[in-house]
Amino acid sequence: MQSPAGTEAGTEAGTDGRTGNRTTDRHTNGNEDSAHVATTQTPPTASGSAHRAAGSARAGTGTRFTRVLGVLTIAALAVLALFALVLSPPDVVQGESVRILYAHVGTVWVAYLAFIVTAVASGAYLWKRTSSLTWDRIAGASAEIGVLFMAITLFTGSLWGRITWGTFWVWDARVTTTAFLFVTYVGYLAVRGLGGTHEQRARRSAVVALLAVLEIPLVHFSVRLWRSVHQDASVAGSTDVKLDDEMLFTLLLGTVAFTMMYVWYVLHRQRVLAMEDALDDKGLDLALAERRNEGLEARDMTEGTTR
């Protein structure tokens, strides 16, 4: 029996062109996956030391660059925790609550960076000269970590606000815009999940992302104009901190550490998305091949001939 036209040569290991073997291989691989993953993954600890096994290059999305980057990121985050929680002094005005800012500023910076990258990547996808699904995957990966970091930003910010201003929430332009960005990107991720071909998904979400670039400044401006009537603009001013050298260092370290985390994640995640897309394509080819083989086998049986 010939391999049907359209399936790539050398798809899964152990395939010899017969449907039976192919499906068995897929089942075996699937079982291996869950067993293997269950025994080798350790749950992360609160201090951020995610387990990164030195597995073979083929099994995962790691390369030497990302492994080095990953180690450096963990180191940077550890040093950040040390300085932020222990070594740096409390602020003259804010007291201990300034320690929250060392994490908060890093996450808000990454959240906005992720938003910008998603927008730029979406534009790059839509622009014919640079169009490639890799841009789409970068946009998607960036949005995922962006949404998480925006949630963390809002959470840490509200805790800091509770201490400093006495309220968990304040209706000023920056806070409100961050909340809107969060919701907008949740919507963006929902649009990515709508299904269809990879190109449809890419085009749809790229357009939505660029519309968000249009919408967010409008929201920010409207809220700022709105609150200026209530003279709340001055609230944002009290985030100013008199920084001594150690505090400034810790703030910058926080920004750098979380940015490294962002780069590491986007690299890994867009590779995972590439694999998911490839698997989708293969899955379709495989399903088509299996249907064709079923048809041929049924015909064989009814005609009583062997091939």
Next chain:
Amino acid sequence: MDHAGFIFASYIAAFGGSAGLAWYAIRRGRALGRQLPDEDKPWI
């Protein structure tokens, strides 16, 4: 330390969230990586 609860909650959220995301990324990468041949992985 004043407000220790809030401070630690912030760091657990920031670091824990990052770690969780990282763990998810690695795990998904391994699971998919086993199903695909190397030629589908341009980064190798």
Next chain:
Amino acid sequence: MNDPSPVTGTSGHVATGVWRTARLIAGKDLRIERRSRVIVNQVLPFAALVMVLFAFALDNDDVLLRTAPGLVWLGTIFSLLILVQRSFAVESADGALDALRVAGVNPAGIFLGKSLALAVQLVVLEMLLVALAMVLYQAQLDAMGAVLLVTTIAPATTGLAFVGTLYGGLAAGARGRETLLPLLLFPVVAPVLIGATRATEAAFGAGSAAIDEGWPWVGVLLVFSALFGVGGTLAFGPLIEE
């Protein structure tokens, strides 16, 4: 109709001109409404009901008077959801939207036409809600206020119509997508809600807002409409392409 037969242009789009396409499509949507009366029979009563429910929830005449502008525009935005869903429901029957695209109708024309029809429906809705605010919440309108209100309604309505049509086109179609519409639409209409409400507060004189304070907000609404008019015209085609 004395339409000359359309000529196919080099772009592959039927070269009847964007504006003429828009008028034809707007006319079609409004004619469908005139014959089916779905909006008159269902959406307008819904909007009126929402205004009544607000009164039940807020339970205080002073609060109602003070918040009347906000309630008018909240009612508008809630009804916008239904209007947008209706606007695209008439297209999904028999795959009409796909037929339009396959026939080579310029998507910009479809976008502008559907926005125009939606805007007409919205204006009717808003006038009803303003009237109800005056009746149910004792809101008051003098001559200058009325001028401000009318100048507010124009850009606010076009803005809502543009974003409604844009995201409605995205959320229409395959099953499981309709629930996406509120999530996508509501963040985007926030500037309209803020701007229209502040301007309407000035028009009603509610909450001691002076008429003058309303005009900057009309400017904000104009900017919003312009940006999403252009953005929507460009984005609608790629968004509905399947």
